Amino acid sequence: MLAYYFQLGLRSLRRNPALTALMVMAIGFGVAASMITYSVFRAVSGNPIPGKSAQLFTPQIDSWGPQQNLKGEPAEALGYIDAMALMRAHEAKRQTLLYPVQLSVMPGGNRDLPLNANGYAVTADFFTMFEVPFRYGSGWGAQDDDTRASDVVISSELNQKLFAGANSVGRALNLGGHDYRVVGVASHWNPRPRFYDLFTTSGFADEPDIYMVFNRALDLQMRTGGRNSCRGSLAYTTWQGYLQSNCVWITPWVELDSPAEVASYRSFLTHYAADQRLAGRFDWAANVRLRDVMQWLDYEHVVPPESRISLAVALGFFLICLVNTIGLLLAKFMRRAGEIGVRRALGATRGEIYTQYLVEAATVGLAGGVLGLLLTATGVSGVGILFQPEIAKLAQLDFSLVGLTFVVAIVATVLAAFYPAWRAAHVQPAWQLKSS
Amino acid sequence: MNIQIRPILTALRRHKAGTLLIALQIALTLAIVCNALFIIHQRLTNLSVTSGVDEANVFVIANMWGDVGQSTAQVDAQVRADLLALRQLPAALDATPASGYPLRGGGWDNFVTMTPDQTKPTTDAAVYTGDEHFIGTLGLRLVAGRNFHPDEVMVMGTQQAITPSTAIVSKALADRLFPDGNALGKSFYAMGTTPSTIVGIVDPLHRQGVDQWSNGYAGQALIWPLRADDSRGIYYIVRAKPGQLADAMREAPKALYAQSRLRIIDPKDGIQDYATIRHKVYDRDRGLAILMGIISVVLLAITAAGIVGLTSFWVGQRRKQIGVRRALGARQRDILAYFLTENFLISATGVVLGAVLAIAFNLWTVTRFEMDRMSMAYVGAGVLVLLLLGQGATFAPALRASRVSPVEATRSV
Amino acid sequence: MLKMTHLSKVYRTEVVETYALRDFNIDVKEGEFVAVTGPSGSGKTTFLTIAGLLETFSGGEYHLDGIEVSNLNDNARSKIRNEKIGFIFQAFNLIPDLNVFDNIEVPLRYRGMKAAERKQRIMDSLERVGLASRAKHYPAELSGGQQQRVAIARALAGSPRLLLADEPTGNLDTQMARGVLELLEDIHREGATIVMVTHDPELAARAQRNVHIIDGQVVDLSEDPRFHAAHAAVADEAHG
Ligand SMILES: Nc1ncnc2c1ncn2[C@@H]1O[C@H](COP(=O)(O)OP(=O)(O)O)[C@@H](O)[C@H]1O
Numbered sequence A: 001m002l003a004y005y006f007q008l009g010l011r012s013l014r015r016n017p018a019l020t021a022l023m024v025m026a027i028g029f030g031v032a033a034s035m036i037t038y039s040v041f042r043a044v045s046g047n048p049i050p051g052k053s054a055q056l057f058t059p060q061i062d063s064w065g066p067q068q069n070l071k072g073e074p075a076e077a078l079g080y081i082d083a084m085a086l087m088r089a090h091e092a093k094r095q096t097l098l099y100p101v102q103l104s105v106m107p108g109g110n111r112d113l114p115l116n117a118n119g120y121a122v123t124a125d126f127f128t129m130f131e132v133p134f135r136y137g138s139g140w141g142a143q144d145d146d147t148r149a150s151d152v153v154i155s156s157e158l159n160q161k162l163f164a165g166a167n168s169v170g171r172a173l174n175l176g177g178h179d180y181r182v183v184g185v186a187s188h189w190n191p192r193p194r195f196y197d198l199f200t201t202s203g204f205a206d207e208p209d210i211y212m213v214f215n216r217a218l219d220l221q222m223r224t225g226g227r228n229s230c231r232g233s234l235a236y237t238t239w240q241g242y243l244q245s246n247c248v249w250i251t252p253w254v255e256l257d258s259p260a261e262v263a264s265y266r267s268f269l270t271h272y273a274a275d276q277r278l279a280g281r282f283d284w285a286a287n288v289r290l291r292d293v294m295q296w297l298d299y300e301h302v303v304p305p306e307s308r309i310s311l312a313v314a315l316g317f318f319l320i321c322l323v324n325t326i327g328l329l330l331a332k333f334m335r336r337a338g339e340i341g342v343r344r345a346l347g348a349t350r351g352e353i354y355t356q357y358l359v360e361a362a363t364v365g366l367a368g369g370v371l372g373l374l375l376t377a378t379g380v381s382g383v384g385i386l387f388q389p390e391i392a393k394l395a396q397l398d399f400s401l402v403g404l405t406f407v408v409a410i411v412a413t414v415l416a417a418f419y420p421a422w423r424a425a426h427v428q429p430a431w432q433l434k435s436s
Numbered sequence B: 001m002n003i004q005i006r007p008i009l010t011a012l013r014r015h016k017a018g019t020l021l022i023a024l025q026i027a028l029t030l031a032i033v034c035n036a037l038f039i040i041h042q043r044l045t046n047l048s049v050t051s052g053v054d055e056a057n058v059f060v061i062a063n064m065w066g067d068v069g070q071s072t073a074q075v076d077a078q079v080r081a082d083l084l085a086l087r088q089l090p091a092a093l094d095a096t097p098a099s100g101y102p103l104r105g106g107g108w109d110n111f112v113t114m115t116p117d118q119t120k121p122t123t124d125a126a127v128y129t130g131d132e133h134f135i136g137t138l139g140l141r142l143v144a145g146r147n148f149h150p151d152e153v154m155v156m157g158t159q160q161a162i163t164p165s166t167a168i169v170s171k172a173l174a175d176r177l178f179p180d181g182n183a184l185g186k187s188f189y190a191m192g193t194t195p196s197t198i199v200g201i202v203d204p205l206h207r208q209g210v211d212q213w214s215n216g217y218a219g220q221a222l223i224w225p226l227r228a229d230d231s232r233g234i235y236y237i238v239r240a241k242p243g244q245l246a247d248a249m250r251e252a253p254k255a256l257y258a259q260s261r262l263r264i265i266d267p268k269d270g271i272q273d274y275a276t277i278r279h280k281v282y283d284r285d286r287g288l289a290i291l292m293g294i295i296s297v298v299l300l301a302i303t304a305a306g307i308v309g310l311t312s313f314w315v316g317q318r319r320k321q322i323g324v325r326r327a328l329g330a331r332q333r334d335i336l337a338y339f340l341t342e343n344f345l346i347s348a349t350g351v352v353l354g355a356v357l358a359i360a361f362n363l364w365t366v367t368r369f370e371m372d373r374m375s376m377a378y379v380g381a382g383v384l385v386l387l388l389l390g391q392g393a394t395f396a397p398a399l400r401a402s403r404v405s406p407v408e409a410t411r412s413v
Numbered sequence C: 001m002l003k004m005t006h007l008s009k010v011y012r013t014e015v016v017e018t019y020a021l022r023d024f025n026i027d028v029k030e031g032e033f034v035a036v037t038g039p040s041g042s043g044k045t046t047f048l049t050i051a052g053l054l055e056t057f058s059g060g061e062y063h064l065d066g067i068e069v070s071n072l073n074d075n076a077r078s079k080i081r082n083e084k085i086g087f088i089f090q091a092f093n094l095i096p097d098l099n100v101f102d103n104i105e106v107p108l109r110y111r112g113m114k115a116a117e118r119k120q121r122i123m124d125s126l127e128r129v130g131l132a133s134r135a136k137h138y139p140a141e142l143s144g145g146q147q148q149r150v151a152i153a154r155a156l157a158g159s160p161r162l163l164l165a166d167e168p169t170g171n172l173d174t175q176m177a178r179g180v181l182e183l184l185e186d187i188h189r190e191g192a193t194i195v196m197v198t199h200d201p202e203l204a205a206r207a208q209r210n211v212h213i214i215d216g217q218v219v220d221l222s223e224d225p226r227f228h229a230a231h232a233a234v235a236d237e238a239h240g
């Protein structure tokens, strides 16, 4: 019977080609606008580390005080003193400190120019906490942190450039004039948004090339390659002076597995801040935060407002397209009241009329879905003119987006058709006889 | 022409659903289009803000050092040599070292206070560093005071926070700090323990960033006489001779590599002219404006087509009725007026509802995204556009209706 | 077959109540051919729509084929319409989008019949009405008489036991009207019960029984003074 309805639907759609085209276009454009903006939104609002996002926390400690902090909120990163104190206290199962470093690979072999290599100074737990996948080797161990080893983990891309993709574990590397040893080659790993460094990045930077030992970076007096935020008067002229200043530039992360651990870490933070007051370093009450990954993404407004506005406007646009479709379907169906009356007189039940018109609408939805898919594909590839390149390239037409486009087009159209079809099904069967 | 409203209303009551749908569509369209127009206008305004830079002739080189372990003295020697080479380029007019440049998309920013121990800052300023060539290279307009003397320019190493005793500020900053307009010779503190005295004022000078948060500090910037000899890298800003931008951009990296090869100038975006810089920094604004533009146009088209479609159907449904009216003496223009009035009544209901929705949507974006309040002019313009759109869309089917022959009255079904 | 007792039908609008039928009694036996006559607005069509389960009624009882129908829900009524009743309308009411074949197929589709059987029945009924060669034509391509024959074929295809016709010849010239009537008589001979509303006294005369409706009630013709006048007029016309 569905095939019969489908056949009838096609016939009816062919009868008013202009009207059909209008409905198909409305659905197509509406669904495409929604899908394009949604594909971007989905990419920027996703959970970058689904398995562990609830176990990873970034501690914040207010070292600036109520006069200078961020409207009551502590700074979004730590200064050297607090960062090292957290590390030494070792109150969490795993913990890491990190900051961006900007390095260069010195010329060698057949390269006569240095090569840019950006990355992070991190501690050993970084790799296990964030589940960094390795192609060769692994991260370094805690003892390498202590011995301030010249170990590095490099990305597959850098490994390709420098070692032609071969297993480079154990090979030497000169970065900015210092020698390092490769201990691991990470497989492609670039969680988006880059939850672990939202202090410097907006969350969508290119994959880092290199990870080096945090303590080694300090020894080399490497200034952060990322953001640095300070308060009050600054007058440091040496590395030590900088470390002791109130500038914040280090992002700490801890892994806490249970609510009990979270509570106990939170109380540790509070006690730490309170102790700093007692020691005379702070002259304000403890003001600390402990946000997990999703809370942190939210707090840092990782989703650009443009993405939300676009999505909202696109959904509004789709809604209007649907209202438009409801009106046109209503007109179309009611114009066939005569035919409906005859069918009812010949024994069609209400349900059968209802189904017939819903199938007709679904056919429009299907056609709208096809058009929508074409427009979405075009739009997703051309989305570069609408969003910044680093965000635009996240929008991808994958299998789930294709499926979603169709499902949304058809479901939305069928929903839009409920009322017109209901009206059609309630045409009185006697209508024909009386009207002649 | 006598237009009677009452019979139209009676007829509309028999098409409740259709009437309601058109009104709803007009309302939603108005809400979206008003806000879209507002966003477009706002973003386009951002796009056209002047930077103060001679954008046609200036370009920026992002130069990173290969050896990050050099001492400040080594870096300074290299920077001086590089600048000398750049200034001698046949196509170049001038060059300056810098730690950032207008429209870079964010960078160094300092709080500004009037006294050294003031905790609540007076305001915020973008910080630029450069030597005595900075103003000339960017092509900034010096409206008061003087340029830096060569001997004023200090060196700042990687680990240093140095506060020069003199500064050139943008007029916007000068006016903010000294509203009486006598800023020249006065001093301020910018996160240093010692003050900086204002020796010159330029106007205008854009900030490095274009973020929403910095809107309150628009155009507030200061320039310190510093060569920021950071061991990681430096920006060189170069001004080409008029019409020789391309030549200068080609010559510059060659000259630098001739000085030393231990540097990285990214082949992709290591050298950018101001057209590129401006294009990149306003990516978001332009993108949103384009998207809103496309959506508005398609939306208006779909709404118009929807009105044409529904009106055509109504006309088709009422052919016989129209024929009877014609037979009873209605003139063509009476029929035309009937349908136009009908659409006007529906559209008027729609735009009233739409105006409320438009304002509500705007208020939502205000609270949610810290956007600005929309001026009522947008709602007014939107109302006008939609009323005209409705009348325009009705016109063709109404004209067809007016041409229905009175003979139709006698035909059955 | 069809039995209505004290049946009434009221149309309520905002302003008035119209009694289209009141205290309406009729009994049509299985296999009868009944012609229904009456002035315009007397309730003939209303009677037919209620008889055909196209409308519900306001009071009284209606037994169709022994079933009291007032308690049936919409789906059950649809099923009865589909299987037991055939309709022939004055305005033919073919579906303009469908060709002759597809039009006749409509009631069979709703019966959920297999394609082969549908085809067999459609061709058989087209054969009956003498339009086998027109299966692929669209209604607009046929004359009025042909259209009405298609409508009859559509009514016949489902082998209904009860055929309801509302002025089936109203839109046809005398020649065509006669052809249609002969077809109905054939069908009647094969056992179907037929109730036909008509204005045409000549056609009415060819039915087995005449029922006259005035003001929503069946009147006994012999007792109504108006009958004699009407009858005289018919006689005049017949002779003139
Ligand atoms: N749907 C309806 N609503 C209101 N009144 C109706 C309706 N259908 C019929 N009537 C009224 O019922 C009466 C009988 O109508 P009808 O059965 O069509 O008469 P006939 O077919 O004998 O000309 C008429 O007075 C008519 O106005």
Ligand SMILES: [Mg+2]
Pocket: C044, C045, C046
């Ligand atoms: Mg009638």
